[in-house]
Amino acid sequence: xxxxxxxxxxxxxxxxxxxxxxxxxxxxxxxxxxxxxxxxxxxxxxxxxxxxxxxxxxxxxxxxxxxxxxxxxxxxxxxxxxxxxxxxxxxxxxxxxxxxxxxxxxxxxxxxxxxx
Amino acid sequence: xxxxxxxxxxxxxxxxxxxxxxxxxxxxxxxxxxxxxxxxxxxxxxxxxxxxxxxxxxxxxxxxxxxxxxxxxxxxxxxxxxxxxxxxxxxxxxxxxxxxxxxxxxxxxxxxxxx
Numbered sequence: 001x002x003x004x005x006x007x008x009x010x011x012x013x014x015x016x017x018x019x020x021x022x023x024x025x026x027x028x029x030x031x032x033x034x035x036x037x038x039x040x041x042x043x044x045x046x047x048x049x050x051x052x053x054x055x056x057x058x059x060x061x062x063x064x065x066x067x068x069x070x071x072x073x074x075x076x077x078x079x080x081x082x083x084x085x086x087x088x089x090x091x092x093x094x095x096x097x098x099x100x101x102x103x104x105x106x107x108x109x110x111x112x113x114x115x116x
Numbered sequence: 117x118x119x120x121x122x123x124x125x126x127x128x129x130x131x132x133x134x135x136x137x138x139x140x141x142x143x144x145x146x147x148x149x150x151x152x153x154x155x156x157x158x159x160x161x162x163x164x165x166x167x168x169x170x171x172x173x174x175x176x177x178x179x180x181x182x183x184x185x186x187x188x189x190x191x192x193x194x195x196x197x198x199x200x201x202x203x204x205x206x207x208x209x210x211x212x213x214x215x216x217x218x219x220x221x222x223x224x225x226x227x228x229x230x231x
Contacts, residue, residue: 003160033218042120043207045218056217091161101211102149102168105219107161 002027004108006092012114018080021111025074025094031055032075033095033105034067038088049075082115089113118143120210122222129198130230137193137225139208145169148212150184150191151219155205164206167191195227203229 005024013019025032034046046065047057051072060067064083069075079086089112093105119142129135141150148169153161165175167184175182179196195202205226209219 035218042223043209043219043221045216045220048217058216059218089159093161101147101213101217102166104151104163104166106163107153109158109160 004092004094004106006090006108006111008111009109010112010114012116013082014116015084016081018078019082019113021077021079021090021092021113023075023077023092023108025092026106028096029094029106030072030097031095031103031105032069033093034075034077035091035093035107036088037091037110038085043091046077079113082113084115087113087115118145118148118210118212118220120208120220120222122206122208122225124225125223126226126228128228128230131200132197134194134196135198135227137195137206137208137227139191139193139222141189141191141208141210143210143212145212148210151209151211152182152191152193153207153209155207155224157204161207164193198227198229200229200231203227 007022030051032049035043037043045059048055049069052069066078089110091110093107095103095105121140150167152164155161172184181194183192205224207224208222211219
């Protein structure tokens with residue numbers, strides 16, 4: 001069974017540009033999460049999808065970030081326009097059906113974003 | 117609010133030594149779940165263990181063991197007879213029934229096993 005995959009693995013863009021990150025969850029997983037780790041800080045929760053619906057987006061930093069999950073399969077996270085402080089590693093995770101707190105979340109390898 | 121503290125930023129030991137990674141958590145919820153993840157150089161977070169707040173039994177899996185103590189709000193992780201392949205960043209995480217849906221992570225402990 002394939003794990004969570006993320007694309008691209010690395011992205012270097014200039015301030016003001018737009019970047020779109022993609023996450024493909026484990027097949028059959030209804031729950032999809034986005035996290036971010038800024039240099040030297042903890043991994044922080046951004047948002048949670050249950051299928052195509054946003055269940056919790058309390059961690060989204062501001063309106064420059066837009067997440068979508070059309071069709072309830074893969075998800076995209078767009079940053080527009082990117083700022084220097086958006087640099088970091090963006091992780092995606094998925095878990096099986098039922099949005100329960102004890103469900104184990106399986107993570108992808110992350111996308112390393114550098115904004116210059 | 118909840119918080120996870122991993123006070124050890126980096127630990128370096130020689131292969132075959134035992135090593136314990138500390139994790140202290142804070143939450144007001146009575147039901148919560150604790151996790152450990154391993155991040156090898158490849159970058160992904162690999163799930164190691166989940167523990168429920170109502171189950172204080174310690175767990176052993178091969179060379180890995182976990183000591184959960186509610187009295188001290190700790191969920192420590194011990195690697196016995198460490199190996200070079202254990203070198204990684206290890207994260208402790210918490211999730212409660214209330215609050216945000218995501219995991220609350222500690223900052224991670226970078227474990228270096230020297231041959």
